[in-house]
Amino acid sequence: MRLTAKSEYGVLAVIDLACTYGSGPVSARQIAERRGIPPRFLEQLFVSLRRAGIVTAVRGARGGFTLTRPPAQITVLDVVEALEGPLQSSVCDQERESGCGKSASCAAAPVWARATHALRDVFAGTTLESLAGTQGTFDRRDSASII
Amino acid sequence: MRLTAKSEYGVLAVIDLACTYGSGPVSARQIAERRGIPPRFLEQLFVSLRRAGIVTAVRGARGGFTLTRPPAQITVLDVVEALEGPLQSSVCDQERESGCGKSASCAAAPVWARATHALRDVFAGTTLESLAGTQGTFDRRDSASII
DNA sequence: CCAATCATTACCGAAACGGTAGGGATTGAA
DNA sequence: TTCAATCCCTACCGTTTCGGTAATGATTGG
Numbered sequence: 315m316r317l318t319a320k321s322e323y324g325v326l327a328v329i330d331l332a333c334t335y336g337s338g339p340v341s342a343r344q345i346a347e348r349r350g351i352p353p354r355f356l357e358q359l360f361v362s363l364r365r366a367g368i369v370t371a372v373r374g375a376r377g378g379f380t381l382t383r384p385p386a387q388i389t390v391l392d393v394v395e396a397l398e399g400p401l402q403s404s405v406c407d408q409e410r411e412s413g414c415g416k417s418a419s420c421a422a423a424p425v426w427a428r429a430t431h432a433l434r435d436v437f438a439g440t441t442l443e444s445l446a447g448t449q450g451t452f453d454r455r456d457s458a459s460i461i
Numbered sequence: 462m463r464l465t466a467k468s469e470y471g472v473l474a475v476i477d478l479a480c481t482y483g484s485g486p487v488s489a490r491q492i493a494e495r496r497g498i499p500p501r502f503l504e505q506l507f508v509s510l511r512r513a514g515i516v517t518a519v520r521g522a523r524g525g526f527t528l529t530r531p532p533a534q535i536t537v538l539d540v541v542e543a544l545e546g547p548l549q550s551s552v553c554d555q556e557r558e559s560g561c562g563k564s565a566s567c568a569a570a571p572v573w574a575r576a577t578h579a580l581r582d583v584f585a586g587t588t589l590e591s592l593a594g595t596q597g598t599f600d601r602r603d604s605a606s607i608i
Numbered sequence: 609c610c611a612a613t614c615a616t617t618a619c620c621g622a623a624a625c626g627g628t629a630g631g632g633a634t635t636g637a638a
Numbered sequence: 639t640t641c642a643a644t645c646c647c648t649a650c651c652g653t654t655t656c657g658g659t660a661a662t663g664a665t666t667g668g
Contacts, residue, residue, distance in 0.1 A: 315462075315463070315464050316462070316463045316464075316655095317462050317463075317550070317573075317576075318655090318656065318657085319656075319657060319658090320656090320657090322569065322573075325569040325572070326567070326568060326569050329568045329569060341612085341613065341614090342613080342614075343612090343613080352657080352658060352659085354658070354659060354660080355657070355658055355659085357613095357614075357615085358658090360614080361614090361615070361616080364614095364615095371613090371614060371615085372613085372614085372666090373613060373614050373615085373664075373665045373666065374612070374613060374614080374664090374665045374666025374667060375610090375611065375612040375613060375665090375666055375667040375668070376612075376613080376666080376667055376668085377612075377613045377614065377665085377666070377667085378613075378614085379614090390569075390572050403464070405464050405465070405466070405468055405469035420473070421473060421476045421592055421593070422469065422472040422473050422476060422537075422592060424587075424592065425472070425537050425583065425584070425587045425592060426464075426469075428583045428587070429464075429580055429583045429584065432579040432580060432582065432583045433576055433579060433580060435579065436572065436575045436576045436579045437572070437576065440571075440572045440575070445568055445569060445571065445572060446568070463624095465624090465625065465626085466625075466626060466627090467625090467626090488643080488644065488645090489644080489645075490643090490644080499626080499627060499628085501627075501628060501629080502626070502627055502628085504644095504645075504646085505627090505647095507645080507646095508645090508646070508647080511645095511646095518644090518645060518646085519635090519644085519645085520633075520634045520635065520644065520645045520646080521633090521634045521635025521636060521643075521644060521645075522634090522635055522636040522637070522641090522642065522643040522644060523635080523636055523637085523643075523644080524634085524635070524636085524643075524644045524645060525644075525645085526645090
């Protein structure tokens with residue numbers, strides 16, 4: 315339940331890959347420049363994204379990263395959990411002594427659970443395609459310039 | 462968009478006040494013991510809750526805290542924002558250089574905005590009454606014991 | 609060969625987190 | 639009138655996390 319710069323940068327980066335999907339690998343340096351992300355920091359994020367199976371790395375000159383699946387099949391939840399760890403409530407994740415003398419479980423647990431669920435729904439329901447689509451893909455820009 | 466121990470403890474504390482609503486002030490020390498909260502830490506939280514107009518303090522011996530409004534009229538959002546500050550997306554809160562050469566705004570902004578909105582909805586839609594209600598109020602427990 | 613690129617590990621300053629400490633002001637009750 | 643209980647305020651403090659930077663190695667296209 316905590317979102318840091320990792321998620322912000324990471325989602326931007328994979329949106330970039332979604333925009334160029336099908337055109338071969340894109341280097342981390344290129345993305346860092348285009349999106350205004352500290353290059354060495356982005357490199358670290360790509361390590362996590364690769365280990366999570368979201369991107370494939372191509373090493374060596376002319377190397378870079380590509381999405382392992384079409385943008386429509388990758389959600390923001392995939393990316394966020396790859397970078398921040400499992401999305402769960404940061405509060406009340408253990409059982410705790412109760413109050414009100416009635417229940418043995420935390421009285422506030424229901425609201426934290428609903429919050430986590432709502433967040434998960436938003437992230438799981440947002441694909442890279444939908445985010446990249448709002449600004450158009452590179453491909454579509456190219457085909458538009460044909461006119 | 463970050464929830465810390467402040468929210469966890471704070472919501473527990475006001476649930477406690479909701480359970481005892483109408484029975485006069487309850488001391489922070491009492492609540493701390495009942496709910497397993499570090500007493501001095503809870504004291505600090507009550508300062509914020511009082512300044513936010515959520516609780517009223519009664520000083521001196523036999524003093525303590527009471528809710529300023531009925532539990533049905535206080536939401537978890539009120540409490541969380543009193544303790545953590547305004548609930549907003551911790552990422553992408555500034556405009557940022559774009560990518561894909563199409564838009565001047567952050568490509569990921571929509572999903573962060575939806576996330577914040579979803580979280581806000583959950584918190585604003587959860588009252589202290591509904592949380593205290595799941596475990597029964599002290600009053601109801603008392604009336605039950607009359608039988 | 610060499611430049612570009614990813615891979616890995618270590619490090620580091622600043623901020624936030626999760627409290628603790630010490631004192632002061634107020635008030636009910638003995 | 640004293641005293642204990644309680645809230646009030648400010649400061650402090652050790653640890654962890656955040657947001658990177660640095661150094662170095664491995665791989666590969668040209």
